[in-house]
Every structure is written in structure tokens, then in C-alpha cells.
Amino acid sequence: MKKRILGFWEIWNMSFGFLGIQFGFALQGGFMSRIFQTLGAEKDNIPLLWIAAPLTGLLIQPIIGYLSDKTWHSKLGRRRPYFLIGAILSSIALFIVPHSPALWVAAGLLWVLDASINVSMEPFRALVADKLHESQRSYGFVVQTLIIGIGTWVASNLPWLVNYLGVSNEAAPGIVPMSVKIAFAIGALVFITSILYTIFTTDEYPPEDMEAFNKMKAETKGHFVRDIIENIGNMPPTMIKLGVIQFFSWFAFFTMWSLAMPALTEHVYNAPAPVETAFNFQEVAQQTAFNVANKKYQDASDNVGSAMGVYGLSSMVFALLLTFYASRKRVNRKYTHMASLILGGIGFISMYYVPDPSYLYISFILIGIAWGSILSMPYAMLSSSIDANKMGVYMGLFNMFIVLPQIIAAIGGINYAYKLIGEETIYSMIVAGICLILAGLANLLIVNKKAIAYTID
Template structure:
């Protein structure tokens, strides 16, 4: 049975929950490295602290996809229960994250946060395929990207905005600034409320053949179904996987190292090392008093540290705001494609290739950017981000069994998390140091990776995947 075409606002409502999901991702991607540095992490240790996030995705996504494929309730729907569970856990974690008293607690909460975001996110991708006819798939994923762009821009600017409203972005050594704490609290609220909006405004439709669905559900087993899905993985999905590998290696590099790289190279305001200003114990860790405040060598050193840390925090806010520009340009990218795809077909392959190459050039431009021109780098990166969030999924949804959409979307996530795991386990540090020791070279590495991803689109030949 042919699915009915949905209006713009129906697609908007069913995708609105992505606003909250992206608040979570943007705060995580833009400010977790700042939190890690504040709690004492060295720059080269930061990618390793992110390892829990992609490892979680590798495990959670296929399981959630499988469970949502095999769930149906006339009252609660098919995908919506997973939206809600993930949103509740993510919102609680976002609230407590900036209150982390130690580095290991922040790293553990990142694991919980990424798990819960994954629980909410992948069923949203499957919902587009569930409800939209083939002719509207590109449009559906592009509208999701439009909402994601809005969320990225607003969330990335939150610490800067709340600071401008009078909430301090300064704090004692080892303490997260109030501006970051308030931003994460706002993110927690938006995450939950936007998911609830989609749940209450979107009605899921039952499987086309409910009796057959229930019989298949009884016979299904996760491991055999997983192995069968891996065996049946279409060639287009494998080729898209290669593109995703290089794309997400680039963006993981940005999320984990752009804050220290840009505050250092573009703003010339690196995070000061408190060990150079404080009294140290036998393990060469800063001594603290009964109130857990750093004991400085003297009043002059305390004053010097706080002055440099203030400059760093101001630079970090500006880097966060500049980062939000890629959400804004991805939103513009999605908006243009939304209007165009309402009446016209597009060549997904060439749009994706051009977008990724432009993003790669944006990363390379960071090496030459000034505080005034950094936004141009993120504008270019936004084109690639907008395409990454829509084109691969549109191409994939035209190539796989619709009855296994959740499982296949979950497996597709392997091509997202595996490069991130490789990057976190030392891939970033090893490769960028082949270019040079300066942390900005990590952004050059991201640019090279994204350009390779763009060129890999030439391997896509399936006409159904390309045109939509």
C-alpha cells in the first residue's frame, strides 16, 4: 500500500525531537573537551576520554534498532517509546554533567549521555522511512537536518549567551564555570520537551501486515537476525560506509580537539596549566585545602593563573559560538534543499561529494583563520554537516529492506562509530603529529579526511540511491 504524502508541518512535527537531540550533541561536542581540560586533562588525552561515546554507539544502535523494528503497541507506537526513554536519561545526565567533581566522573557521564542520545536518535531516522513514501524521503531527512542545524547553532551559543546575560564564565581552578552549568541545564530541558512535542503531535502507523509482523516478531532472534542483516548488507550500504568512515573521523577530530586547537592557534589563549602555578604533592598533583581549593605558590601566581584562565574562558566561549555557525550554515543548506526537493529530484551523490569537499576546505582554512574570519571555516563545514545528516540516510533508505529499517540504520551506525573508536584510541594523535606537533594540525587532518570522504562518493553507482 502506497504511503500518503505528508505536509511540511507533519514532517516538521515528527522531526522536532531532533532539536533536543542536537542540543545534547552540540553541548557534548562543543564543551566536553572544555570540561575535561578544566578537570585537569592534557590535550592529547582528550580523544581517549571520548572513547566511551563511540563504543556505546557500536553496542546500543543495532540493539535499539532491532527492538524498535520488533515493537508495536496501539497505544505507545513503535519508535516513540525509545524516544522517551532516551530523552529522560539524557536530560538527567545533561543536568548533572557540568557538576562533575572529577575527570573520571565526567568521562563516565559522557558514556551515559551518549548511550541515551543513541537510544533516542536512531528510531527517529527509522521513523522517516516508516511514515514517508519514497518520493518524500530526501525531503524528510533534509527537514531533520534543518532542525538539527537550529539546535546546533542555539546550543553552541548558550554558554556565550548566558555569560552576556550576567552569569559568570570564570571559576576557580578545577571548577566548571556557572555559564556552562546553566547552558547544560537549559539543554536538559529542551531535550525532554522537544521529544515530548514529537510524541504528542505524531501518530505512528501500524505495520502494513500486522498479523505477519506479529508472527515474524515471535520468530525473530537478535543474534541470528543481526548476522543475517550483515550478510544481506547491500553494496550501496558498504560504499556509503566508506564515505561515513572518513566523514565521522573528521568530525570526531573536530569535537574532541577543536576547542584546545582553536583557543591556542587562533586566539593565542591556551588553557593555563595549573601545575605551573600551584604547590604540588609527591605525585606532582596540585595541593588543595579543606574547601578543595587549589593552593597556589603565592598570591602573584594565583593572580597570574586567574588572569590567563579568564582569557581562555572568553576564547572558549567565542570558539563555541563560532562552532555554532556550522549549525547555522547546515540549516541554510537544508532549507534550500527542502524547498527544492518539494518539487524536484536531486542527485544525492554529487551534492554529498561537493558538500564534503567544501567542509574539508573549511577545516584546512582554520590554519590560516583569525578570530574575525574563523566563522568562514565553520560556514563551509556546515555544508558538509548538513549533507552528512541527510544524504547518506536518504541513499541508504532507498537500498534496504523497509521491514528491517531500524536494524539496518543501527548497523549503518557501525560506519560512524568505528572511525571514532580508531580516532580515540590514538589515530588522531598519531596522524596529526605526522603533519606537526601543534594541535591545529588535527584540524588539517580533519580536512584531508573529509575531502577523501567526498571523493569516495564516486563509488556510488545505484541509480535509486543517487536520484531522489
């Protein structure tokens, strides 16, 4: 099928649902560790509590990709049915999570939330490849990254903003502050609204031969496991090489999402989360001491969340610059991605040396450049290297290279790695920096010219 060249606003509309998806991920990534600590989690156990996120991605994304490749709804098309289902479930989960009465409830709800977000997210990657001519793939994924950057920045600042508007960020021991609860509720509303916007403003190309499409569905019915195994065995070499880059990239960012909050509140703000068992609440002085320590921690958490939001803003600016460039000229995806990841690695390592909390913003600006590239360049390279008829399933399988490093990190990889350097949690950020630099250098493995920079013959 000959695909027409789309205008900016058409690409914007088809990608706008990612605003809601990123609200979900940013609130999850920036504040789940805060919720876990508030509910009594010890910091070394936090990565394990996060294991829900990569495990659900490992299971959900290939399944949704496979199913969406074989779906055609007369009104909603191929990918949009999954957008809608995921958005409804994600919005419900976002609203409920900060109201968790116990740690195990919050950990369980993280499974539900991440699974639901993944149902919506995977088809969005495939939709860009479905709709756009290969010459526009870099442009399309960069526009998507621009919207993701906006979502990350706004969502990461929501608890701070809600507190600034007068809602308290203090609460009794074991209770999540109201400012966080309201922020998650706003995130739920944005999630469903933005997904609906894309559904109503974007159509999809139907199968070229509906009879052949239906025949293919019938022939492959019940062969899910076999087909998945075959597709794994037949991965293009470029996809495997990109997997190496993704492995180190996502180990680094999972480390940030799970441990940046305790690492930075302790090292930069000198405000660790107070441990309830260390206080005797029967004594007024001890209760007062806890309240003071908790207030200091909650304020520091707001500031860390706000600083983390800068990486979303930075990725947005980076994506905007790439959008203008990619709309007019070729983007050398390989060297763009390599330089971006190395800058992000420097950003992580610099956290150890910041003399003042305000310098954290510089660290997160550099990290945002890496994040903007991670969300666009690998997918642009991949989409030019795989069979268009298997776009959904391969985009889903590509997620293995995202979730496997996170699973390894969650079950002890982060704790083991950073404790090789020292006991302080801030060393986990140095490990993240080293991983991003290794990911950047791994781009030298990519030699497929079509993946590096697609040109119209």
C-alpha cells in the same frame, strides 16, 4: 502499504524531537573537551576520554534499531517508546555532567549521556523512512537536518549567551563555570520538551498484518545475535560504499569535536588552557597569573563555541535551500554530497591560515555545508537501498560506519595522524580537512540510480 504524501508541517512535527537531540549532541560536542580540560585533562588524552561516545553508539544503535523493528505499543507505536526513554535519561545526564567533581566522573557521565542520546536518535532516522513515501525521503531528511542545524547553532551559543546575560564564565581551579552549568540545564529542558512534542503530534503506521507481525516476533525471539550477524553479512553493496564515505566523514568531525577547542584556543586566540601544576597557588602572584590565564582561556572557549555554532547555522541555511529544492525537484544526492564534503574539507584546512579569529566563521560556514549534507544525503541514499521491513536494524547497523572511525580516532588515530604533520594541535584540523575531501571523492563509488535520485515511475 501505500503511504500518503505528507505536508511540510507533518514532516516538521515528526522531526522536531531532533531539536532536543541536537541540543544534547551540540553541548556534548562543543563543551565536553572544555569540561575535561577544566577538570585537568591533558589535550593529548582528550580523544581517549571521548571514546565513550562511539563505543556506546556501536552497541546501542543496532540493538535499539532491532528492537524497535519488532515493537508495537498500542499508544506509542513502534519508535516513540524509545524516543521517550532516551529523552528522560538524556535530560538527567545533561543536567548532571557539568557538575562533575572529578575527571573520571565526567568521563563516566559521558558514557551515560551518549548512550541515552543514541536510544532516542536511532529511531528518529527510521521514523522518517517509516512515514514517508520514497519520493519524499530526501525532503524528509533535509527537514530533519534543518531542525538539527537550528539546535546546533542555538546550543553552541548557550554558554556565551548565558555569560552575556550576566552569569560568570569564571570559576576556581577544577570547577566548571556556572555559565556552562546553566547552558547544560537549558539543554536538558529543551531535550525532553521537543521529544514530547513529536510524541504528541505524530502517529505511526501500524503493521499491515498484526497477526503476521506477532508471529514474526515470536519466531525471532532470542535470535538477536544471529539476526544481527545475518544482516551484517547481507548488507546491500550501496550500504557498504556509503560506509566508506561515512568513515572518512566521521573521522573528520570526531576530530573537530574532540580537538577543535584546544587547537583553536591555542592557535587562533593564543589562549591555551592553563595547567594547574604549573602554578604555585600559595603565592599571590602565581594565583593571579593563573586567574588571568584561566579567564583568557574561558573567554576564548566561549568564542570558539560560538564560532562552532556557525556550522549549525550554516547547515540550517543549506538544509533550508535543499528543502525548497527537494520539495519540487529531484536532488542528485551523489554529487550534492560530494561537493558539500569537499567544501567542508576546505573549511577545516583554512583554520590553519586564518589571520584573525573572525575568519573562523568562514571556515565553519563551509564545514556546516558538509554537516548539513552528512545528516541527510547518506540516509536518503541508504533508505532507498534497503528492505523497508528492516529499516530500523539497518539504520542501526549503518551507525557502525560512523562509530568505528571515531573509535580509531579516539584510541590514538588522531594523535598519530596529525603528528605526522607537526606537534601543534591545529594540525588535527588539517587532518580533518583531508579526510572530508577523501569522503567527498568516495561518492564516485555510488552507482545505484535509485539511491542517487529517486523518481516516481
